[in-house]
Amino acid sequence: MRIVVTAHHWFPDVPSGGSRLAWGHAAGLAREGHEVYLVTEAVGTSEEKLFDADGVRVLQYAKAPLRSLDPRRAVSHQLAVDSLLTRHVLGPVDAVIGHTLFAHLQALKRYGRTAQSSYTVHSPVRAEYEVAALNSSVWERGRMALAGRLLERFERRALTGSKVLMVDSSFTRRLLAEAHGEEVAERILVIPGWVDESSFVPVEDRSGLRKVLGLPLDRAILFTLRRLVPRMGLEHLIAACGNLRTRGDFILVIGGEGGLRPALEAQAREALPEECVRFLGRVPDEELPSWYAAADAFVLPTSRLECFGLIALEAMAAGRPVLATPVGAIPEVVGRFEKAWLAYAATVEALEELIGNFLAGALPRHDPAQLHDAVVREYGRSVVLPELIAASLGRECHSEGNRGP
Numbered sequence: 001m002r003i004v005v006t007a008h009h010w011f012p013d014v015p016s017g018g019s020r021l022a023w024g025h026a027a028g029l030a031r032e033g034h035e036v037y038l039v040t041e042a043v044g045t046s047e048e049k050l051f052d053a054d055g056v057r058v059l060q061y062a063k064a065p066l067r068s069l070d071p072r073r074a075v076s077h078q079l080a081v082d083s084l085l086t087r088h089v090l091g092p093v094d095a096v097i098g099h100t101l102f103a104h105l106q107a108l109k110r111y112g113r114t115a116q117s118s119y120t121v122h123s124p125v126r127a128e129y130e131v132a133a134l135n136s137s138v139w140e141r142g143r144m145a146l147a148g149r150l151l152e153r154f155e156r157r158a159l160t161g162s163k164v165l166m167v168d169s170s171f172t173r174r175l176l177a178e179a180h181g182e183e184v185a186e187r188i189l190v191i192p193g194w195v196d197e198s199s200f201v202p203v204e205d206r207s208g209l210r211k212v213l214g215l216p217l218d219r220a221i222l223f224t225l226r227r228l229v230p231r232m233g234l235e236h237l238i239a240a241c242g243n244l245r246t247r248g249d250f251i252l253v254i255g256g257e258g259g260l261r262p263a264l265e266a267q268a269r270e271a272l273p274e275e276c277v278r279f280l281g282r283v284p285d286e287e288l289p290s291w292y293a294a295a296d297a298f299v300l301p302t303s304r305l306e307c308f309g310l311i312a313l314e315a316m317a318a319g320r321p322v323l324a325t326p327v328g329a330i331p332e333v334v335g336r337f338e339k340a341w342l343a344y345a346a347t348v349e350a351l352e353e354l355i356g357n358f359l360a361g362a363l364p365r366h367d368p369a370q371l372h373d374a375v376v377r378e379y380g381r382s383v384v385l386p387e388l389i390a391a392s393l394g395r396e397c398h399s400e401g402n403r404g405p
Contacts, residue, residue, distance in 0.1 A: 006103035030055035077102035169329035202319030202368035223295035228258025233301035242271025248359035319368025
């Protein structure tokens with residue numbers, strides 16, 4: 001089959017859970033022998049880029065420099081996508097698979113009458129714009145709210161125009177039901193993200209791994225990996241660790257980049273001794289399994305809108321407990337394996353209590369190998385990806401429909 005997959009970004013350009021899953025979807029289709037084209041925005045260039053990777057032809061268009069409320073924004077995306085498809089996808093297309101809004105709408109417009117079509121919502125657009133406006137001025141919050149409402153209309157076109165609809169979590173399906181009604185929600189399949197069972201594994205020689213990473217052997221390591229933006233709850237995590245600094249010998253390691261880094265670093269200097277916190281910046285994909293495996297626990301302190309939580313699966317597949325807030329889809333993922341690892345709320349006090357209990361040895365511990373195997377049985381790539389591919393191509397699949405706790 002000739003298949004067009006659309007995604008916001010190519011995963012190696014912009015690492016995120018959604019881009020990882022979209023890229024894995026495209027590469028999985030290519031491994032099945034299909035002719036696959038992945039259409040994304042180019043990053044760091046004003047020119048389009050064309051290249052092959054893992055059997056997929058990647059077509060990248062340059063994003064027009066327009067603000068979110070500019071009425072030309074949607075058209076500019078669609079014109080750029082249509083130009084790429086016209087010049088580089090020759091012949092009929094059998095399937096259109098969307099992981100991002102505007103590019104998918106254009107692919108639907110071009111091929112939707114005859115091609116199988118599916119659309120995966122990783123996070124509803126209106127909810128994304130609402131959390132993006134956190135800590136903004138009143139004027140900016142109003143502007144973002146208007147943009148979210150406008151984009152929700154485009155989202156509805158993608159949902160009603162696609163034959164198969166999918167989300168990563170039951171939480172996301174509930175959000176879409178609230179936004180677009182039960183007639184849309186009842187068509188949605190819940191097919192979760194997956195973890196690469198061969199990359200994320202427990203490590204027996206954790207002491208040796210810590211030496212390689214420059215981590216001490218005599219302190220507990222709390223690791224988190226987040227975009228440094230308001231909804232991730234990192235300010236709560238730093239405050240909680242600051243309150244705990246006299247109750248345990250630990251180091252907080254924060255991976256990721258984002259606009260809040262200067263403010264978070266300043267907060268950390270006030271809350272914790274310098275040797276007790278480390279900012280890694282962007283963690284290369286190939287190094288990420290080592291950071292998970294070397295840590296004593298992974299912390300997921302999200303304060304708003306977590307529509308799946310792929311990093312929690314990766315950490316647990318590496319054999320590490322995940323200490324998390326009960327936000328969005330996190331209880332579906334973490335609570336499925338250990339409810340005691342969930343805080344009672346997304347607050348400084350709740351995180352302080354949870355992490356304090358962990359440092360005191362008061363939380364359940366799971367054998368790393370058994371935890372890995374449990375995650376892989378439910379969410380391993382070899383389990384979930386064939387299900388996703390089958391659904392997106394209109395084949396019969398065996399989705400549970402809800403993998404919540």
